[in-house]
């Protein structure tokens with residue numbers, strides 16, 4: 001277990017204000033400090049005028065310490081949070097911290113590294129966001145990103161972004177979202193604006209970091225959300241971060257990520273969700289169904305049965321994923337069909353039911369899936385369908401949970417032909433008032449409707465079966481034209497297992513012919529052999545070069561595991577007319593940021609490389625604003641707002657304010673100070 005921070009600074013004494021405070025034991029719950037100080041105990045005092053420093057004392061820390069001591073209510077007030085952070089929490093509607101928040105927030109505020117575990121939906125996101133706001137305090141355009149939050153999935157990252165915006169509304173911190181599937185150019189632009197917080201998925205972060213040569217040296221706060229996700233989720237992120245100077249990792253963190261949780265703070269669930277609640281009838285609304293393949297067909301089937309549904313799975317386009325999730329969270333459709341992609345972290349407050357259509361192979365995964373309901377003190381129900389071959393998983397779960405499982409009365413399967421060995425999931429549809437369907441061809445094939453359940457009111461006979469089947473799948477099959485056929489053939493050809501085909505060239509053909517011009521050394525992965533694209537002798541350079549000129553360039557593995565040369569950042573800079581010198585300046589002043597990768601390069605790619613595709617007029621001015629320009633623009637906008645609000649009149653009406661100050665306000669220099677005062 002983790003040690004909790006000591007609450008009291010020690011016995012009261014006369015010097016500095018912090019040490020004068022009474023220990024928490026001296027102050028009773030829900031009471032004011034001044035009323036309950038014991039007799040003879042000195043009142044906490046602020047520094048006197050004898051203070052040697054002529055600088056005004058920073059009362060913020062003192063007030064924080066004061067709050068921390070006097071409020072023993074265990075509320076957010078007692079955590080000594082600054083006003084903008086506290087206001088954000090109140091605005092979000094959090095009145096009382098959850099147990100995990102109560103324990104972890106003070107520890108993180110005290111500067112400790114924390115690994116926390118608690119039941120799903122217990123508010124762990126706020127556990128790392130609130131101390132982060134407190135640490136970063138305000139926006140700093142000069143420093144680089146100071147906090148990095150890594151999420152295993154894009155949906156979770158988006159959700160964390162939403163929480164960050166809501167909770168940190170009054171801090172003014174800027175956040176950049178670095179997600180796979182989104183336009184990388186937008187992400188370059190976001191990083192060029194010096195965000196305070198980066199929320200990222202690991203694959204894209206590595207991609208962007210390598211392309212932009214990001215150093216991340218200014219990052220002082222790192223969060224691994226869902227840190228117990230499988231090691232492959234994090235990919236190369238730990239390695240990239242480890243290369244960053246000044247980084248230290250918890251001792252138990254090894255590069256294989258085998259033991260990421262040193263001393264977890266575990267709050268066991270106090271109310272479990274029944275693992276099996278069959279045959280209770282789930283209302284169709286708010287159904288989340290982790291489904292393996294055939295998602296699209298299942299979605300179509302549900303739609304034909306009048307159940308509006310959306311789906312999310314990894315291969316789906318990112319925009320479609322966002323739209324579908326939004327549709328579900330806004331109640332536009334009643335069912336969301338998902339894979340295990342959505343098993344972790346997603347917070348959909350009004351969700352009531354989860355159906356485990358396929359039973360999870362691991363107890364932990366089961367907890368994460370069913371944890372999408374019963375969040376933040378609410379209740380919810382999880383239904384699990386267990387096929388005969390999944391019974392061992394059920395037993396595993398039983399051991400994992402260490403509690404009895406309530407098994408439902410076995411449902412009578414649909415009458416009709418059942419092929420032996422196939423999974424029967426038909427019972428899923430009955431309680432939803434749906435046509436019972438049996439999954440005929442296991443995981444790989446399509447769906448076939450089967451009739452015969454008493455639950456299928458009004459649907460009888462083979463013709464109807466044909467109708468439904470035709471309706472759902474047949475219509476698609478009638479469509480293929482010559483175009484479609486060709487496309488399918490092309491796709492099939494692509495999916496052929498290469499192992500079963502003998503290539504007309506031996507595997508080492510290229511390496512054998514390496515010294516021959518046009519022999520195809522290939523650029524993939526940097527080694528000899530296996531590549532396309534022949535090389536030709538360049539007389540000027542006196543060496544073999546690739547025909548496209550791209551072969552020498554490094555390649556990077558993208559999120560979709562394809563290797564791509566990384567010209568995109570360079571291209572983006574050219575397109576945006578970002579000056580390399582600007583980047584360098586930024587890099588020098590901030591000790592971070594995109595640096596030009598030209599140090600070791602030869603002629604034509606280093607310092608003498610043309611900065612922009614400038615026309616005959618020479619260098620085109622960068623359209624991307626520098627920090628100074630942004631600040632200037634803000635000051636101007638602030639001044640405008642000030643004038644529009646009639647600030648000048650107010651100032652001149654005030655007798656106490658020196659006219660010089662008012663003039664300064666009008667001229668813009670003093671607006672910032674005045675704006676703050678007037679606000």
Ligand SMILES: Nc1ncnc2c1ncn2[C@@H]1O[C@H](COP(=O)(O)OP(=O)(O)OP(=O)(O)O)[C@@H](O)[C@H]1O
Pocket residue numbers: 093094095096097098101118119120121122123124125126344345346347349371372375376
């Ligand atoms: N102090 C609080 N008071 C009221 N609601 C809260 C509080 N803290 C968090 N919540 C709400 O609880 C819900 C779950 O929070 P969150 O998503 O952070 O849980 P989690 O522990 O990260 O869940 P998971 O383990 O599934 O990732 C959210 O809707 C959040 O707004």
